[in-house]
Amino acid sequence: MENKHHTTTDPRGFVTVELGMEDRGNMQHAGAKRLDRSLSGVQLVSSWWLALSHDAPEGIGIAGVKYVLMSRESRLRRLGWLVILMVAMTIVSYEIVDRGIYFSTGPLSVNIAVNQSEKELTFPKVVVCNYNIYVKSKMQALPAVDKVLRNYEYHHYDPNRTIALTPEEVSEVKATDTARLLEQVAHEKEHMFLRANFAGKPINLDDIVPVFTKEGRCFEINDGLNGTELLKSKGIGRAFGMTLVLNTEQDEYYYNKYLNDAAGFIIQLLDQDEVPQVLEQGFDVGPGTLTSVAIMATQHIYEKPPYGVCGEKKEKFYEKYSQQKCDLECTTDYVVGECGCRTAYMPGNATVCDPITTATCTTFIIDKGHGEYDNCTCPIECEKKTFSASLSSAKYPSDFRANLFEEYLNESVLNFPSLKRADSSFIKDNFVAVDLFFSSLGTNVITQQASYTIVSFMCDAGGAMGLWLGGSLLTLYEIIDLCGHSFFSTRHP
Secondary structure, three states: OOOOOEEEEOOOOOEEEEOOHHHHHHHHHHHHHHHHHHHHHHHHHHHHHHHHHHHHHHHOOOOOHHHHHOOOOOHHHHHHHHHHHHHHHHHHHHHHHHHHHHHHOOOEEEEEEEEOOOOOEEOOEEEEEEOOOOOHHHHOOOHHHHHHHHHHHHHHHOOOOOOOOOHHHHHHHHOOOHHHHHHHHOOOHHHHEEEEEEOOEEOOHHHEEEEEEOOEEEEEEOOOHHHOOOOEEOOOOHHHOEEEEEEOOHHHOOOOOOOOOOOOEEEEEEOOOOOOOHHHHOEEEOOOEEEEEEEEEEEEEOOOOOOOOOOOOOOOOOOOOOHHHHHHHHHHHHHHHHHOOEOOOOOOOOOEOOHHHHHHHHHHHHHHOOOOOOOOOOOOOOEEEEEEEEEEEEEOOOHHHHHHHHHHHHOOOOOOOOOOOOOHHHHHHHEEEEEEEEEEEEEEEEEEEEOOOHHHHHHHHHHHHHHHHOOOHHHHHHHHHHHHHHHHHHHOO
């Protein structure tokens, strides 16, 4: 058929175009195709639903589905089963969502056990600090530094009182290395340790080494450094532990840190790989007392991510990571940034502060705590060992024994050449006895573990489906498989 177009012009100038028969036919044919496609889409969905409803009663293992979808069942019965299924599905959905929310919180549990298999236990590192940092007779030989120490004292107790330093004294103090100063003016181990035994055998003074802490220069025993063999207890009680008799030297006490007014010692028990924190984790022993310290070893095992928060980070100054070492490094970085130097107990290669900077800058920053440098994150290590202590005390020595000590010292039966006096009153005011021993050769093992894992969540979800719907997690695959099979069977009959 020819495709002819008739064009006419009316008197008003408008042009009218009349389409030929072939164009009209094409337009009608295109509209019919669009209608056919629309109808075929509806028919496809309808066919798929019919196939699905036909196969679902036998293909889905959920109780009651067949009664809802089978047309031969009465409407009342189908409605009843539909209501029951909707209620059950609501309960199942609630329980799955509830368990999912609980799983997302990462709940943890703690398991405590005692490992009794050890025949011997490595004794902890023992750090001993005299409450007094500066020896009076030694400080009086350093008048410029002595003035700085007095001014620090007056700042806290009598702010209106100060002692002026000459320019020469200021220059002298600023040129002083605080680490060397502490070594120079601290108590000596030869005077402090009158007796040190382990399992009945004397501990060599060379194995008692100095260490810097917040309490100045202290001493540590059993650090395992420089090839020294670690002390090990082969039994429980005093006979297999460490015995210390310490001399407080109260006649050498002098101006000290703010509020550090006691006489005696701070002792900390810690793992050989850990850094001392005597102020935070130590315990006090005072003159005129015998303190018995029963030790219990504890191994802590923390859960790793994603359930736990333990971890580690590479440290600049230590080979083995710990949270305490990380905190100390953070503090060091902040102090060096603010004051331009570090304190004697801080790690690193930065210059050690002089006494003036220590008194006016580092001390105040450290006393503030972590408020200014909390952006430095230090996760807890995944494994660590700690030592708990149970303390009891008694008077030491007794009056009888104090008089006997005086007699023995005067007759050189007891040989303590470092003692300046040997009368009973001096002994009562300065002698401190400490017995440290394991109360058990077992180790408490505290294990943190995930209490709700992905397997637990799936078991709960499957249990809810089984209880309320009579299905399982495989039922989900049945539904997916049935939908896919029904759809493709309608497309490709």
